[in-house]
Amino acid sequence: MQLGFLVDLHLCMGCKGCEIACKVENEVPLSTWRLRVKYVDVGTFPETKRTFTPLRCNHCENAPCERICPVSALHYLDNGIVNIDKERCIGCAGCVMACPYGAIYIDPQTQTADKCTYCAHRIASSMMPACVVACPVQANIFGDLDDPTSNISKYIQVNQGNVQVRKPEKGTNPHHYYVGGGNVNLNPLASHRVDGHSLFGKITTLPIGGHH
Amino acid sequence: MAHEIVAATNAVVTLDVAIPGIVWPWLVTVNMWAKSIGTGVIFMLFMLLKTHPESAKHLRLPTAIVAFVFINIFLLFTLADLHQPLRMWHIFAYSHWTSAITVGAWMATVFLGLLALLALLGFKKNDEAYDKVLLWTTILAIPVTLYTAGLMAQCTARELWQMPTESAQMILAALLSGSAFMILMGGSKLSYEAKKSLGVVLGLSALMAFIIYMSEYIFGPMKAEEVAAVMEYIKGDGQYTVMFWLGQWVAYLLPMLFIVLSRTSQSESILKLAAILALVGLAIVKHVWLIIPQLLPMS
Numbered sequence: 001m002q003l004g005f006l007v008d009l010h011l012c013m014g015c016k017g018c019e020i021a022c023k024v025e026n027e028v029p030l031s032t033w034r035l036r037v038k039y040v041d042v043g044t045f046p047e048t049k050r051t052f053t054p055l056r057c058n059h060c061e062n063a064p065c066e067r068i069c070p071v072s073a074l075h076y077l078d079n080g081i082v083n084i085d086k087e088r089c090i091g092c093a094g095c096v097m098a099c100p101y102g103a104i105y106i107d108p109q110t111q112t113a114d115k116c117t118y119c120a121h122r123i124a125s126s127m128m129p130a131c132v133v134a135c136p137v138q139a140n141i142f143g144d145l146d147d148p149t150s151n152i153s154k155y156i157q158v159n160q161g162n163v164q165v166r167k168p169e170k171g172t173n174p175h176h177y178y179v180g181g182g183n184v185n186l187n188p189l190a191s192h193r194v195d196g197h198s199l200f201g202k203i204t205t206l207p208i209g210g211h212h
Numbered sequence: 213m214a215h216e217i218v219a220a221t222n223a224v225v226t227l228d229v230a231i232p233g234i235v236w237p238w239l240v241t242v243n244m245w246a247k248s249i250g251t252g253v254i255f256m257l258f259m260l261l262k263t264h265p266e267s268a269k270h271l272r273l274p275t276a277i278v279a280f281v282f283i284n285i286f287l288l289f290t291l292a293d294l295h296q297p298l299r300m301w302h303i304f305a306y307s308h309w310t311s312a313i314t315v316g317a318w319m320a321t322v323f324l325g326l327l328a329l330l331a332l333l334g335f336k337k338n339d340e341a342y343d344k345v346l347l348w349t350t351i352l353a354i355p356v357t358l359y360t361a362g363l364m365a366q367c368t369a370r371e372l373w374q375m376p377t378e379s380a381q382m383i384l385a386a387l388l389s390g391s392a393f394m395i396l397m398g399g400s401k402l403s404y405e406a407k408k409s410l411g412v413v414l415g416l417s418a419l420m421a422f423i424i425y426m427s428e429y430i431f432g433p434m435k436a437e438e439v440a441a442v443m444e445y446i447k448g449d450g451q452y453t454v455m456f457w458l459g460q461w462v463a464y465l466l467p468m469l470f471i472v473l474s475r476t477s478q479s480e481s482i483l484k485l486a487a488i489l490a491l492v493g494l495a496i497v498k499h500v501w502l503i504i505p506q507l508l509p510m511s
Contacts (some may be wrong), residue, residue: 038511090300098368193228
């Protein structure tokens with residue numbers, strides 16, 4: 001079994017329901033996110049549109065975070081999930097530096113690395129990840145990539161040629177796919193970042209884990 | 213390239229979380245700087261004992277002590293940078309051997325043990341045993357110097373840090389800082405001829421390091437869009453432009469100039485000035501190169 005995620009960006013309407021569900025389910029502290037939805041506005045008025053892109057850990061098959069972790073706090077589960085053992089983590093932040101998707105953060109409460117685990121604890125109880133349950137338009141499709149009859153495998157087959165991953169050139173082989181994405185959604189360098197356009201108004205950067 | 217797409221689509225991120233601040237801060241700069249000195253003085257002592265044995269024989273004990281102190285500084289700042297420093301022992305109890313951090317921690321520990329042994333042998337004036345241990349210590353100093361480059365190369369997110377250039381820069385930093393520290397530490401015990409040799413090492417390593425930085429500065433952006441984006445922080449009115457050029461001048465250009473001047477004027481004072489500048493400048497250069505890739509948004 002190799003679990004994977006697919007987000008149909010045609011369906012996502014940027015409600016952030018997944019973001020909130022994740023926060024609640026995993027008790028993610030303030031100022032940190034396991035999952036968030038990025039808004040990118042494209043075009044010049046009146047020819048404009050807004051794109052919504054949920055971003056989370058890509059659970060890479062060749063995960064740089066797992067490779068760089070000195071104590072195996074980041075490790076693979078048999079189902080393909082890249083999990084984290086917060087009790088073992090020493091907080092070196094090597095994984096934060098290695099992840100090309102900016103998906104790992106230092107938890108300001110535990111002072112250890114943390115990230116999306118595809119809700120591994122829920123999956124162990126045969127439940128779907130919290131973000132999948134919360135999505136009102138079923139834009140989040142989750143399942144076994146090895147099973148050709150799973151929803152995610154069928155979705156990938158139906159949308160062949162329009163399935164993308166973020167930063168494929170990094171060779172990480174993500175288990176997280178997007179349908180209907182473009183460069184502005186998936187490439188952080190393809191859009192401007194203007195000061196003040198964040199969840200925190202004028203706050204552009206946050207101290208990492210509140211430690212240094 | 214992404215900048216052309218930006219112009220074509222006029223795409224603007226209108227809502228996202230704040231970018232995390234600097235993940236590896238100045239503590240890591242001190243870590244790298246101290247390690248360069250700790251391993252560099254060992255390289256230089258090994259060289260001097262081969263080329264100027266009479267002059268360098270008095271430096272056995274001081275060099276071992278200096279290397280021991282600076283490797284401890286390096287380890288102390290590594291520890292201080294951890295968010296869970298009391299779990300440092302996990303590295304040894306749950307070693308994950310694909311990580312450069314693990315490999316480096318073990319090598320640095322063994323290196324520290326060898327330095328302690330060198331200090332003991334130096335104190336007892338057992339030169340024969342000291343020189344045998346020094347050979348193995350010098351060999352081990354090479355991977356101890358290089359492992360940080362491996363660690364930076366494992367940071368897949370930071371395209372700027374490539375193993376071939378970073379490993380060369382780590383070795384050059386060790387040669388630069390080791391020779392600079394030896395010039396200052398040598399005092400009256402070290403002959404002027406030996407100091408001139410150290411000056412040559414300092415000057416050439418400064419030249420090579422400067423060439424590599426300029427190569428990356430000019431040609432790096434032509435190959436990778438992330439490198440191009442990172443270089444914007446040290447070009448024009450970039451956030452780190454002043455610090456970058458200050459580092460290049462203080463660490464490399466001025467020391468090269470002063471070494472030439474010291475040779476033409478036979479002046480030890482100018483040589484010492486070059487050494488001080490190289491040590492100060494190296495910290496600045498290392499800091500800039502550490503910070504700039506961390507400014508780039510990953511999402």
